[in-house]
Every structure is written in C-alpha cells, then in structure tokens.
Amino acid sequence: MITLTHFLVVSACIFCIGLYAVLAKRNAIMILVGIELMINSAVLNLVAFGRYDKVNYGGQVFALFAIVLAAASVAVGLAIILNVYRKYKTINPDNITDLRD
C-alpha cells in the first residue's frame, strides 16, 4: 500500500537534491536545474495532497499552474544566465560577486 508518507518522503528527497544543487553547483544552469527540481517536488506534494479534494481537483489544477509558471520562470532564468554570460564571460556564480560590499 503506497501511503501519503511515501510521496512526501520522495518529495522531500527531491527537494533536498534540488536544494543541494542550488547551493553547491558551480554552474548557473545546474542551479536552474536545482530550482526546477525543488518546484517539481512542490508540484509532487500538490498532486499528492490532491487526493483529499475529489470535488474540484484543486491539487491537480494548482500543479498545472505551477508547471506553467515553472516553464516561464525557466525561460526568464535562462535569459538572465545568457545576459550574465555576455557580461561576465562566465556562468560560475562564485566568480560573480558584484553584490559584495
């Protein structure tokens, strides 16, 4: 029997992998990938909790919205990375420290 807990555990695992990718990767595209993973773990949670709304399927609907928004944000993110690359000739976030005081 697959319970809700299994979904949540898988979701948590994916979120952690995404978080790790965001924090540790030396490539902006891989960070973007990490973000996508975190979004998808959240989407998985939405779908998993969606079983408690059998009337409106709010969970599934919200998941669809989230996927569309994620696709849009990826497009924006890639555009940013492209501009960053143009300006700095690198996409390694360690080398881009203009926010420093």
Added chain:
Amino acid sequence: MRDLLTISPISMSILVVLLPLAAFVIQAILGKKSTSGIVSLIAITASTLISGGFVFMAVWDNPPVSATYDWFTIGDKTFTLGFLLNNLSVLMQFIVCIIALPVHIYSRSYMKGDPGIHRYWMYLSLFCFAMLGLTISKNLFMLYIFWELVGFASYLLIGFWFTREAAVQANKKAFLVNRIGDLGFLIGIAIIFSTFGTLDLVDLFGKEGIFSQGIDKNTGWMTGAGIAFFLGAMAKSAQFPLHVWLPDAMEGPTSVSSLIHAATMVAAGVFLLSSIFPLFNETVLLIIAITGTITALSSAFFALGQYDIKKILAFSTISQLGYMMVAVGIGAWDAAMFHLVTHAFFKCLLFLCAGAVIHEMAHLKAHGNQEFDPQDVRNMGGLRRYMPKTFALMAIASLALAGFPLTSGYLSKDAIVITAWEWAMHHEGLYLIIPILLIVVSILTAFYIGRLIFKAFFGEFRLNDLDVTHLHDAPRTMLIPMLFLGIGAVFFVFSWNPLSYADAGILQGLSVEYPFAEAHALHVIVPIILTCGSLIAWWIGWRWYVKGSYPLNPQNRWIQASLNQGYLDEVYHKTFVKPTLKLAQASYWFDQYIVDGLVNFSAKAVRSLSSLSSWVDRYIVDGLVNSVAGTTYYTGHLLRWIQNGRLQNYLGFAFTIVLIGIIYLIIR
C-alpha cells in the same frame, strides 16, 4: 724752507701716526694680493721724513706744544684726546721711525717668499701705528690704549709662524705676562685719576702741573701708583722677574725681533717712566734702581750660557733695559733715554746681522738637506771669511754694546754708570753695590757678546761636511739698512766729543738736573775701568773660544743654570702654571659634576616622570579607547565576511536561519 717749518707740528705728528694706520688698512683690504710691502714702506718712509723734518726739527729745543680735543664725557669728567710734543716725545717718535724704516727695507729681502708675507706687512704697519701713537699721546688713558695695541701687534708678530708650536706658546706667554703689567698700568691710571681727577700729562707733570707745585709725594697712594706704573713698565720692558716672555718672543721673524723686541716696543716701559718721572718718590725710585740692577745682572749671566744666537741677543736686550731702568731709578732719565736711543741703533743692527747669518745658515740647511738648527752658534764658526761685511757691521755693533770708546754705546753706558756712581756716593753705604754691579754687568756684556762673535765668526766652520761656498754676504737690500744702523752706532751721530757724554745733544736737549754733585775723577776712572775690563774679557774670550784654551764641562752647574735661564721658567711653571691648571681642572670638575650634575639630575627626574605619564597615557587612557575601537573593528570585520557577494552563500545562510527557526519551533 721757513714756511714749511711753520706748518703745525701737531698736525704733522698726527700724520706721522696715521700713515702706517692707512698702510695697515689698505693691506688689510688688499689681503693676499699685497705681498710686496711697498705700501708699508712708502708709509714709513713718509712718516720718517715728516717726523724728522716737520716734527723733530720744529719741536726739539723749543718749548713743548700740545693739542687737546674732547673725546667723551662721563658725569662731569671729560676725557680728552691729546697730542703732546716735547723733546722727549718727538725724540722717541723720530727714533721709532728711523729704526722702523731700515727694518722695513731689510724685511723686503729677509721675508721674501714667505707664504704669510701679506700678514707680515699688515702687522708691521699696525705696530708702527701703535708705537708712534704711543710716543705722542698726551694723556695716560690714550697712552694705555696704544700700549695695549703695541702689545697686541707684538703678540701677532711673535706668533707670525703660528704653525710652529713654540711660536704659539711664546706669543701666549708674552701676552699673559704683559697682562700682569697692563693690570699694573691700569691700577696706576685709576689711582692717578681718583687722586687728581685728570690724566693729562701736561696738567700732571708739566711745568705748571700738579706735581711741580710741590705736593706731598711720600703718601702711600703715590708709592702705590708709582709701583703700579713700574709694574706696567716691568712687563713691557722685560724686567726681572717678568722678563721671561722676551727670550721666547724670539720665535718671531728676526726683523720683528730687531724692531719690536730690541729697539722700540720693549723700550716703551723706559719711555713711560721717563714721561711720568715726577710721579716717583724716593722709595719707588730705589725699587726701580734695584730691579734694574737685578735684571741687568741676571740677564747678563743668562746670556753667557745660551747657544741660540737670538736668545743671546734677547738676554743682552733685557740686560741693557736693566741699565735704562737703573738710570731712571737714580733720577737720570735723560741718560736712560740716551741709552735707549743708542741701544736702539746698535741692538737693532745686531739683530739684523744675526738675521743675515741665520738667513745664510738656513739657505745652507736647505742646500745641504741636513738637519741642524740654523740659529745655534755651535754650528757656526769662521763666518768672517764668507760674510765679511756682515762681520764688520756686527763687530761695530758689538763694540757699541760693550761700550767701547768711539762708539755710541760708550757714551750712553758711561753716562749711566758714572751717574750711578755719583748717585751712590751721594747716598753712600749699601747704595754703592749698584754701580759696582753695573760695572760687573758691563764686563759680562763684553764677554758674552765677544763669545758670540768668536763662536760665530772666528775659528773654523763647524759643519765640515757642508758645501760652504753657498755662504755669502747678505743681499744689498739687507746690507744698506744694516750700514745705516751701523753709522748710528758710532759716536759722532750723538756727540762730537768721542770721550765725554756731557756734550751729547740728547742729554743737553732733555736737560735733567741731578740732585747730587758731579764727581770729575769718575769721568776718567770709570771709562778706563770699563774699557780695560772689556779688553780683558775679550782676551779671555779669544783664548777660550778661538784657541780653545779653557775646555769647559757643559754639565757644569753654573753653565746649566745659565743655559736654563736660572730655572725661572720651571719655577714659574711649578708655582703659577701648574696650580692654575689644577684650579682650572678643579673648577672643570666642579662644573662637570656639581653644577652640570644638578642640572642633569633634575633633567633626568623630569624625564622619568614624563615617561611614566606617557606610559599611563599610552596604555591606560589610550588603551581603553583603543580596545573599544578594536572590538568594534573586529566585530565588523567578522560580519563583513558574510557579505562576500556569493549568491549561493546568501542562500545557504538564509536556509540555515530558516532551518534554525524550524528547529527552534520544533524543540519549543
């Protein structure tokens, strides 16, 4: 000619004084460029001509003339500048000129090529200015100024070769010894001024002066003043025991020795005493006579043992100055002035001859590349064959010094000795010792000057290994001045009668009345004794030094005492110089350790106090502020590290904080 003679002798005499001063100033301005000395020579020639033609001729045997100008006023006392021309002062001024002129000409050759020649001419003109000014000063204050100036010029000229240690020591010694005398002179001036309120020589000693109005001279103050003035004269005229500077002063150039330390400056003391003669009472005169006798005797003795040709002559000068002092002491200052004048000629000549000999010996030394003292008579001998003219002139001067008949010295020395006999016979008793000693001194004089002549000019030349063909007579510019002075050493310049001094023009011109009777027998006996004594002394000297009949042990106690000048320098060194140095050392120690010590100690205390407060300021006050600032700084530094601009770090921090928040919520 008559019109010329009516020119004021006062202004002419001032011109005589100022010409050498102008020469001095010109040469001081020209500096090293004026090496020829022509400026000095022109000045002294003009001075001599004016002094002889317009001053001496106009004033001699005429009433004295004087001029006085106000100088400055202190309170209600006015000090004056004045010029007094009487027989005494014009004679002295003329003599100074007439001795200085040949010395200047002689110096042209003698000092040729000396690297400091420009200084030489400058100093010589300065000296002439001071000495000529001294002769015609009307008041004692002005006289004192010139007195100091001649002393200073003498100091400069003794130390002319200042690279020599001995010359520096000698001029220091001369200066210090003369200070003692100058102090005496100053005290004398002070006593006179406080007693009579004037320093004017005419007001004091003139025909209408204070002293001719019969004041009581036997007071303690007058004796004190007399002794004080005599002390001044003692130092300047090198009287025992202050004579020690004069032999050392021979470190100066020989031409300087002849002018300053034989003929003119050292005679200034005698001149001073003659000028103020009415001041002295019986006591002071006796002291002067005794000192003069001691000086004459001791220096004649010291002259016997000297080897340095110039030192022999220096002691001879001191001895003759002793004679002059005796003459002043017995009241015969005219005889003193007469001897001064004749002595100036023949002693200057002796020095110039000695200078010529030294000149040749120094040349020989330079040619032969050998080390020997060119002034040591032991290195000379037989020089009469190489320098016959010099020998002849020196022989004339020596005869004059010994008082041989037909010379000028005979006249003046007899005047002193005979007058001394008359004076002693008037007083009787122990007073007779003085003339007897004077005769002994006269014979000693003949002996030591004979020794000098025999050693230097007779026998064989003692430095055999040198090429004596280089020895020759002095050049003409040196011989002519010597010849001129040589004429001055003969009797007819002063008196047509070669055997009696009474006819001498100088004595008649000064005309002093002696308080004692003339003894006619003495005028025959004394000259015979003196002449025979001299002849015997020369005969002994001839056998002794030329034939070598009486070999001497140079270690003999008497000879050593004579050579070492009676150990007087050593005594002075022990009694005055050493204690003074000790005192100086003690005061140095006191200054170094007590006075400076106190100052240094307080400085040290203040310094340690300030370093303590500096420590407190640095580590306590500043420390507090600095530690607060430091803490803030390090905190800021720590936090600053977070702001490193790395997105992932920011995110990591944010996540950590969220995590901590969640853990906090869970645990709570």
